[in-house]
């Protein structure tokens with residue numbers, strides 16, 4: 001047997017052990033949870049954190065978008081339990097008091113400061129890709145920067161349309177409406193046979209973009225001049241949407257070149 005101490009992974013040195021403070025299940029597989037916030041932890045809405053859990057001898061790390069507003073005392077995440085998923089299997093018994101590692105740095109470039117101009121901010125999310133937009137939409141600067149905010153959330157079944165109450169209440173928050181933007185919430189389901197609430201659409205984001213239904217529902221055209229687009233979630237949706245936008249003249253934001261869209265793939 002070796003007498004040398006076990007090696008601590010570098011990432012663990014940069015992480016702190018935080019405590020789960022609440023857990024909320026939207027469906028049997030879809031949940032949000034909150035943790036204490038590491039001292040001095042900074043993030044820009046739209047960024048993600050790396051969380052760690054111990055599984056036997058190993059520490060597993062995964063990326064999760066932060067859904068809480070930048071100024072809150074706690075951090076919140078929105079996730080789905082992937083059947084057989086290494087990390088999410090460990091979270092099956094998640095309860096307040098459970099320890100979780102939070103890396104002290106935040107990551108990601110899907111932030112509103114990537115756009116130097118534009119009037120309409122479109123946020124296209126599939127499933128848990130909604131998470132970063134919950135944080136972005138609670139940022140007063142976003143309501144000041146754009147004239148229109150359009151959040152599109154596409155899920156399989158309507159019970160997966162999480163955060164409805166919080167989203168519907170945003171236009172009543174004085175610090176946000178003072179910015180002057182108008183918020184539109186567009187929901188779409190792909191499996192429900194019927195749109196369950198008036199105004200809900202049916203179909204994938206790419207279909208709704210191609211057939212014009214999305215723009216008709218928002219009453220806004222997607223154009224190079226006015227539209228700035230963020231996409232988050234399923235990589236297939238992102239690749240296909242990117243192609244549609246390309247054909248319409250929109251380009252990704254690059255380091256030194258302003259563009260019209262930014263993306264975050266979840267896998």
Ligand SMILES: Cc1cc2nc3c(=O)[nH]c(=O)nc-3n(C[C@H](O)[C@H](O)[C@H](O)COP(=O)(O)OP(=O)(O)OC[C@H]3O[C@@H](n4cnc5c(N)ncnc54)[C@H](O)[C@@H]3O)c2cc1C
Nearest residue numbers: 062063064065078079080082085086087088128131266267
């Ligand atoms: C930048 C970034 C941010 C992320 N933010 C989130 C987040 O906010 N919420 C979240 O739930 N996940 C998020 N993910 C995915 C997350 O990091 C894990 O991959 C996921 O939770 C599955 O981990 P696992 O070990 O349980 O499954 P794994 O054994 O790693 O299985 C991965 C497989 O699960 C599926 N999968 C992974 N994530 C999702 C998902 N979100 N929805 C549906 N299917 C999925 C894919 O088929 C993928 O191939 C993010 C990933 C990245 C790269």
